[in-house]
Amino acid sequence: MGKVICTGLGPGDPELMSVRSDRLIRTARHLAYFRKAGRKGQARQIVEGMLSPEVTEHAMEYPVTTEISFKDPEYNRILSEFYDAWTDRLAMLATSDDVIVLCEGDPFFYGSFMHLHSRLQGRVEVEIVPGITGMSGCWTATDLPITWGDDVLTVAMATLPEEELVRRLKDTDAAVVMKIGRNLPKLKRALEAAGRLDDAWLVERGTMPKQTVQKLTDFAGETPYFAICLLHGQGRRP
Secondary structure (H helix, E strand, C coil): CCEEEEEECECCCHHHCCHHHHHHHHCCCEEEEEEECCCCCHHHHHCCCCCCCCCEEEEEEECCCCCCCCCCHHHHHHHHHHHHHHHHHHHHHCCCCCEEEEECECCCCCCCHHHHHHHHCCCCEEEEECCCCHHHHHHHHCCCCCCCCCCCEEEEECCCCHHHHHHHHHCCCEEEEECCHHHHHHHHHHHHHCCCHHHCEEEECCCCCCCEEEEHHHCCCCCCCCEEEEECCCCCCC
């Protein structure tokens, strides 16, 4: 009897992966990872060159990403069926061997594996290997502390309604805003309304090749999926 082990890969640089995740990946006989249909997948790219020749790969391809709004009931129905099917498949594989599931960042911090984790309970043993979060890699890339002293840090999604973003950004000392993508214009308006636009940083592909770090007001162009906006705290210090 095996188990399902989800390994956090860290923010993107393979050298920032934990020793335990590295060992599990290199010795894996079954390796599963999420990806968009037709793509190699960011998680799979991070472990390139690390896999055993005997490994069997299982690409879990999302049936839908941004084609349908996440508010649409059809979106939830399609993804629920997807997670149910892969839960069955992983549980079956784990009856005879360990299955390593890759997860960017930390599995329990907005990771897709959470949807499998809840479904696997009571069916098979599950283990989580934590990883450095993507946001930690990004604020380190700015070479500035994200918080000082008693600073309150808020983590928000750019998918929130604009008025909610404004409220959250006003009512915090430091902030991390994720899932930017096509929401960048809305985020800029929210930051300006909160009086924080000039303080905002944008980090693209933090710790990965082609990383960029710049003030948000200097950024021009389309924001890639792997981008995080940061507001650094300025709190109490000696």
